Amino acid sequence: MTESGFRSAEDLPEGVSGHLGNLILALADNKRLLGIRYSDWLLGAPSVEAGIACSAMAQDEWGHARILYALLRDFGHDPAALEHERASGEYHSSELLDRDVASWEEFLALNFLWDTALSVQFEMLAESRYEPIHYKVRKLLEEERFHFDHGQGWTSRLLSAEGGRAALTGAFGAAWNACLCWFGPEDDPLIATLAAHGIVRRGAAGARARWLERVGPLAAETGLAREADAIWASTREPVWECYLAGRRRAAEGGPDEDSLARVRGDRNRELLMD
């Protein structure tokens, strides 16, 4: 880092703390929900190896969520309340994670497209001037490398299988807009403020471009991305009509009842003993 860092949320310039806390909460909620979606496939994946990978990825996501929720203490939140006491409408997770996914191709949309979208946002925080996150991101990204490899490998495999391309085209197409919107509109004041203070490396458009660079080569085979002069672009424009900037999602609602009970650990807490 060339500029001096911020050692705690208290040191952040006015207006930045709220935006950063909001972004970290969105990342934490998405990680927690994504972990559940991965865990849904422990026993239903197409191969034993894929099931084991789902188990490992679920564990990673929950570990990442735990670290991020704990970090929100620095922003005045009570991590335990965030993890266990919120209603569905208070979650800042993607609509893609609101309910379980019915097919392996939908799972791959989460694994390859959505998980990568989250990782790209972490890449943007890798050299953040907010030091508490800066010092955690490298470990998170190192663990995420395997998630990308898994999603990429299975996507390639399905693209070359009979019927696989059509299935992926449908599933990826359904998830595409949520991914595009995750990074925020080009003039997103939240991200722009964070970029201006060196909290994130690039603004919304830069992060979206980075995501397209990572998923574009395979997404192109479903018609969702194209490359020109070594720059990857989406073939669809993001649709912002339903975008909720405060919750960083492109639809109303939140996790369904079953997901909410699991994400909050309601049943686990019934078993807690003093």
Place this chain on the structure above:
Amino acid sequence: MDFGAVLRETQGGRDLPPPPAFAEPAADLAERARRALYEVADPEFPISIVDLGLVRGVEGDEEAGAVTVHLTFTATACPCMDFIQWDVRERLLQLDEVGKVEIVTEWDPPWTTAAISARGRKLLRSVGVVT
């Protein structure tokens, strides 16, 4: 919740190799504490957390009887984090001069197998774990 009673019952029975033979006595509290951590086993592998490379640093305040341990973990979702931290505290509080233990978790640089000591590698090989 205090998991202490459960942990106290579950951590016994492990065969941990003896700590290295140190030629010189420990110079200060930090070194005494670091050496004591050779007696804290990783919950999954039969080597100490020092040999596994989880201990990033130890500071001691002789006057206050306080020790600060900088720890990392192999994975962010390591299910044994609480166990390890409990064992670190438990062992260090057995030192007569220690009344307070603080644990600081560090993730940067990320842990890799390169952090395992030569002694740790040898011990792991002896139980069939190749690093």
